[in-house]
Amino acid sequence: MKILAAAFLAACTLMAIPAIAQQAAPSPSPAAAAPAASASPVPTPSPTPTPTWQGAGFVAASYNSPSTGNVSGPHTAFDFANGGLSRVFDTQSDELMLNAMNYTVTRNGPIGGKLEVTAGSNANVIASYPTLPNNSFDVTQLYVDATSGLFTLQVGKFETLAGAEVIEDPNDVNISRSILFGYAVPFTHTGVRLTFAPSSLFTFIVGANNGWDNLKGNGLGSPTAEVSAAYNGAVISGSVNGYFGTERVSDSAWTTDAAEPTGSRQLIDVVATYHVTPKLTLQGNFDTGSQGNAPILDGAGLPVTSGGGVPITGLATWNGVAGYAEYAFTSSFSAALRAETFNDAEGYRTGYDQQWKETTVTLSYTPPGASMLTFRLEGRADVSNQGVWLTPGGLLTNNLQSVAGQVLIKF
Numbered sequence: 001m002k003i004l005a006a007a008f009l010a011a012c013t014l015m016a017i018p019a020i021a022q023q024a025a026p027s028p029s030p031a032a033a034a035p036a037a038s039a040s041p042v043p044t045p046s047p048t049p050t051p052t053w054q055g056a057g058f059v060a061a062s063y064n065s066p067s068t069g070n071v072s073g074p075h076t077a078f079d080f081a082n083g084g085l086s087r088v089f090d091t092q093s094d095e096l097m098l099n100a101m102n103y104t105v106t107r108n109g110p111i112g113g114k115l116e117v118t119a120g121s122n123a124n125v126i127a128s129y130p131t132l133p134n135n136s137f138d139v140t141q142l143y144v145d146a147t148s149g150l151f152t153l154q155v156g157k158f159e160t161l162a163g164a165e166v167i168e169d170p171n172d173v174n175i176s177r178s179i180l181f182g183y184a185v186p187f188t189h190t191g192v193r194l195t196f197a198p199s200s201l202f203t204f205i206v207g208a209n210n211g212w213d214n215l216k217g218n219g220l221g222s223p224t225a226e227v228s229a230a231y232n233g234a235v236i237s238g239s240v241n242g243y244f245g246t247e248r249v250s251d252s253a254w255t256t257d258a259a260e261p262t263g264s265r266q267l268i269d270v271v272a273t274y275h276v277t278p279k280l281t282l283q284g285n286f287d288t289g290s291q292g293n294a295p296i297l298d299g300a301g302l303p304v305t306s307g308g309g310v311p312i313t314g315l316a317t318w319n320g321v322a323g324y325a326e327y328a329f330t331s332s333f334s335a336a337l338r339a340e341t342f343n344d345a346e347g348y349r350t351g352y353d354q355q356w357k358e359t360t361v362t363l364s365y366t367p368p369g370a371s372m373l374t375f376r377l378e379g380r381a382d383v384s385n386q387g388v389w390l391t392p393g394g395l396l397t398n399n400l401q402s403v404a405g406q407v408l409i410k411f
Contacts, residue, residue, distance in 0.1 A: 057103035088182035162269035164285035173336035186212035263293030297347030316348030
């Protein structure tokens with residue numbers, strides 16, 4: 001990443017000398033003989049050019065309170081009983097969380113790029129291996145791109161194509177992230193990505209990268225392939241995305257590359273969006289994936305063993321579907337509904353062989369004249385077919401409810 005950062009900054013320095021072109025206003029032509037009542041023609045304004053450099057950012061802070069009786073403590077309310085987190089970003093309960101302080105610098109043009117940094121608790125979740133956890137800082141994206149005709153080439157670190165939701169809080173309609181966002185798809189990739197856009201309606205992408213949330217790669221020298229096809233209609237849009245490669249089975253650090261178990265991983269992701277009216281938008285997301293050489297777990301989170309008591313490894317699969325509906329009552333007030341189900345048949349993604357469902361309702365309010373400020377209020381209910389959360393009395397429960405509030409400041 002230090003090499004990428006140096007390359008990006010060097011390229012940006014060379015490109016930062018703007019070509020200042022001043023267009024002189026045309027001299028008025030002699031007035032032709034015309035009736036006195038005729039008005040002078042109004043000149044057509046020139047389109048505003050896209051700035052070469054653009055910067056934007058946001059701050060997101062939230063407070064999340066789970067229902068009484070279904071949680072084991074203020075800091076473990078959203079933990080599975082086996083100690084793993086069940087939520088993605090909203091991991092703490094009954095205390096204020098600074099989710100993210102995010103800033104992005106973008107250079108537009110034939111040679112451009114992007115630098116995006118994130119500070120806060122979100123950074124601990126999205127940090128790519130082998131970044132040390134809990135440092136609350138992440139270089140979320142850092143790439144240089146080159147555009148020629150219908151093709152654009154990106155080199156560096158960039159966000160995944162998979163999923164209906166994204167890392168940046170203001171671009172999602174709910175406070176909490178979906179199960180699919182946290183367990184079915186990756187966050188970022190480091191590698192190369194080639195985009196072909198034959199028209200404004202169609203986009204095709206191929207790429208090769210170091211895998212899921214991985215700067216270093218799998219230690220075998222084999223990249224993960226990325227493919228995507230998207231339709232970008234104004235009313236209906238959608239994409240089909242795929243990732244295929246050999247990935248590390250565990251996200252834990254290893255002593256040597258050769259000692260870390262690996263296996264074939266693949267993912268198919270489908271996202272479709274329908275703008276029913278200017279006020280109502282519907283969206284759907286489907287994911288199905290698999291990992292080879294994975295440990296197989298049962299519904300209690302325990303390893304499945306052979307007759308001799310040896311833990312079994314094999315092909316682990318997961319799949320899920322999520323649906324979204326967002327309705328804008330006014331330019332200031334909107335409501336969003338999300339419902340989803342996730343099936344983790346061999347327990348590889350969540351730590352349990354379970355079917356996990358959740359429903360979330362979120363209200364958003366942006367004060368008139370203050371578009372940079374948004375308040376959100378959310379209610380969420382999760383349920384599993386297994387007892388995966390721990391009660392204060394030490395019993396397992398299969399359901400969890402929570403209420404959350406969030407403040408977003410965009411700049």
